[in-house]
Amino acid sequence: MRGVAGILSGRGGYHAGVRRFLASILLTVALALTADVVDRIAATVNDVAIPESEVRKAMVVSALQPEAGETPEAFRGRILDALIDQHLEYEDAQRFGSTPPDAAEIEAAMRRLEERLRSEGKDPASEFARAGLTREEVRASLERQLFIQRYLRERFNPVALADEERAREEYDKFYVPERRAAGLAVPSFESVLEEVRKRAQERTFGEEIEKWRRDVRQKARVGLYRIPVPLTKRARVVLSSIARESPTPTVVATPTPAPKPQPG
Secondary structure: OOHHHHEEEOOOOHHHHHHHHHHHHHHHHHHHHHOOEEEEEEEEEOOEEEEHHHHHHHHHHOOOOOOOOOOHHHHHHHHHHHHHHHHHHHHHHHHHOOOOOOHHHHHHHHHHHHHHHHHOOOOHHHHHHHOOOOHHHHHHHHHHHHHHHHHHHHHHHHHHOOOHHHHHHHHHHHHHHHHHHOOOOOOOOHHHHHHHHHHHHHHHHHHHHHHHHHHHHHHOOEEEEEEEEEEEHHHHHHHHHHHHHOOOOOEEEOOOOOOOOOOO
16 A cells, blocks of 8 residues: 555554544644645654655755656655655664764765765755755754764664674675676685675675664654645644654554656
C-alpha cells in the first residue's frame, strides 16, 4: 500500500488511528482557509511537519545529487525520503546522547560544500540565497548531519568489525569477481587482507544501518502528500501540540517511493 491510503494499524487500533490521522489533516486544511499560508507540508514524521521549504533547502546542502536522466520531481522525492530518515535518525541520536560536532568539523563540512558547489560552476552564496538559506542556517543543517553521522558510527561501527572469516567472504564473493570482470589480475587473499577487511566492515556497516532504518520507519508515523498541504502559523502550532501529546506511534502511513529515473 502506498501514500496516505497505506495507513496501517498500530496501538489504539486501525479505526482510532485513522480517525486521529484524518482529523489532524482536516484541521490543518481548515486552518489554512482562515489564516495566511506561510509554507506547504511535504510530509509529516510522527506528527511533525516537514515544510516544502525544507525540501528546497535540502536540495542545496544535501550530498545527494541528481542522477543521469533523473527528473526534478524524482530527485525531489529522493531528497524528501532522505529528510524523513534524517528526522527519525536525529530523534534517535538525541535519545542516545551522542556528542555534537565541534566548530572545526562544521567549518570543514562548510568548506567541502562550498567547494562542491564551485566545482559544479555555482556560486555558494547565490545558491544559499536562492534556497532561502542564510549562512548560519547552512551551518546548522551541516551540524545536524554531522551529529547524525557520529551517532551512526558510534552505534554501528562496533557491530561491523570484520574478522578474517568476514574478510574471506568479502574476498570470495565480491573482490575476486569484481577484479575478474574488470580484466584485472587477482592478488592472493593474504596480500590484500587489510583492504578486504575494510571493505567487509564498510559493507556490514551499511547493511546494519539499512536494517535499523527500516525498523525505525515501520514504527514511525510517516505521511507523504502528492499535493503539498498548506501550512499556516496556526497549523504549525497544532501539529507541534499533537506531537507533544502523542509520543507513542499509533498510525503509520507508508511513504510513496520516488519514481525511477527515466532513461535519457
